[in-house]
Amino acid sequence: MRRPRVFWQTAATTLAVVALLVSSSAMAVSGVVIDATTRLPVAEAIVTTASGTILTGRDGSFTVERPETSIAARSPGYLRTRAAVTGDEPVTLVLTPFRPKAVYLSVYGVTSPSLREAAVNLRDTTSINALVIDVKGDRGLTPYPSEAREAIGANAQIKTRAPFARDLSAILAELHRKNFYLIGRIVVFKDDPLADAHPGWAVHDAAGHPWRDREKLQWMDPFSHDVWKHNLDVAEEAARLGFDEIQFDYVRFPDASGLQFALPNTRANRTAAIVGFLKAARERLAPYNVFVAADIFGYVCWNLDDTAIGQDIQTLGSALDYISPMLYPSGFTWGLPGCTKPVDDPGQIVRRSLAEAQRRTGLPGVRFRPWLQAFRDYAFDHREFNAEAIRAQTQAADAASTDGWMLWNPRNRYDASQLPR
Incomplete structure (x- = not known):
């Protein structure tokens, strides 16, 4: 009686193993990611797959142990891409090298046909091939009807409304057809309307009153996970709208003393909060295969602490595709060793700051894309930043092998004759 039972148990086990192997083979998807230019x-x-993200090996290969209908990929220094999965054939994902060279459009700029068209026309005569567009700006405004802002009650607190683009996704699609790389900028912890809607999530002064900065705007507590979640909701909206990259600005603590937060205001707590938020953003946005970036103060490239705002450059690389230091010479009010008047030598500020950032992080130049100054000086002699000053900055960034650069002008006005060709 034992023989037949052992025989059937063995047969059943063998059949199960064979079925598992066949099933696993049929489910697995393999492939390789290559450079479009070098084919390496x-x-x-x-x-990026339906089940999560993985990294390719040294040979560019990957294997996904489950069925997929399509697979996406991205890497710093390239455009993102996607490919369909066909049968059992290996998938080849081809990444096109690309360096964004961008100008900034505010909420008002992207919704103004004249300002938007002027920025688009720069592509005809200059090297501009990308746009940074406000998704949530400095005053908490969005250029589209945001469901996330409506649901949290922030829209009801806005006193001065910017014009909406009723179909921002259509505008973005048109800009993509014109071969623009699109970066969605989200101001995170400076958010006056959200503070009005949820005072308990805001930063307070020593007396427990709502704290306001020099512009009389309120900030949100970076320790608040409710604030995190809301900004990630907005970021996901931006990814669905069609942006190639989500860039977080004001992702820091306010640079003021004597403020109250949900946790003790220590360096360890601050840096953990900022990196924690950015890692949460990377995880939330993973299904969309968008690049993730954050803006940092220029002096963060040099300071050995967190500059008392939670930005420690040595902790940011793991959470981001791109680090974007704001290397405005006017922002270096204390200068640098051997350079007491940065506006006299803007290229030096960019060159030395990027070299210092790379040295301290061990990251290659392609992991950085700096903000550069295209506006009047405010700290030294109030000079206009002309073609020579702008090109000195862009050339320094290019020489550092960065992932391009971005020009900031708060008025969204850019003179084509002053920009690199």
Whole structure:
């Protein structure tokens, strides 16, 4: 009686193993990520599937142990891409090298046909090939009807409304057709309307009153996970709208003393909060295969602490695709060693700051994309930043092998004759 039972148990086990192997083979999807120009493999590219993200090996290869209908990939220094999965054939994802050279459009700029068209026309005669567009600006305004802002009650607190683009996704699609790389800028912890809607989430002064900065605007507590969640809701909206990259600005603590937060205001707590938020953003946005970036103060490239705002450059690399230091010479009010008047030598500020950032982080130049100054000086002699000053900055960034650069002008006005060609 034992023989037949052992025989059937063994047969059943064998059949189960065979079925599992066949099923696993049918489910697995393999492939490789390569450079469109060199046709060489791209190591450590981020491959996005329905089940999550993985990194390619040194040979650019990857394997996904479950069925997929399409697979996406991205890597710093390239455009993102997507490919369909067909049968059992290996998938080849081809990444096109690209360096964004961008100008900034505010909420007002992107919704103004004249300002938007002027920025678009720069592509005809200059090297501009990208736009940074406000998704949530400095005063908490969005250029589209945001469901996330409506649901949290922030829209009801806005006193001066910017004009909406009723179909921002259509505008973005048109800009993509014109071959623009699109970066969605989200101001995170400076958010006056959200503070009015949820005072308990805001920063308070020593007396427990709502704290306001020099512009009389309120800030949100970076320790608040409710604030995190709301900004991630907005970021997900931006990803669905069609942006190639989500860039977080004001992702820091306010630079003021004597303020009250939900946790003790220590360096360890601050840096943990900022990196924690950015890692949460990277995880939330993973299904969309968008790049994730954050803006930092220029002096963060140099300071050995967190500059008392939670930005420690040595902790940011793991959470981001791109680090974007704001290297405005006017922002270096204390200068640098051997350079007491930065506006006299703007290229030096950019060159030395990027070199210092790379040295301290061990990251290659392609992981940085700096903000550069295209506006009048406010700290030294109030000079206009002309073609020579702008090009000195862009050339320094290019020489550092950065992932391009971005020009900031709060009025969204850019003179094509002053920009690199």
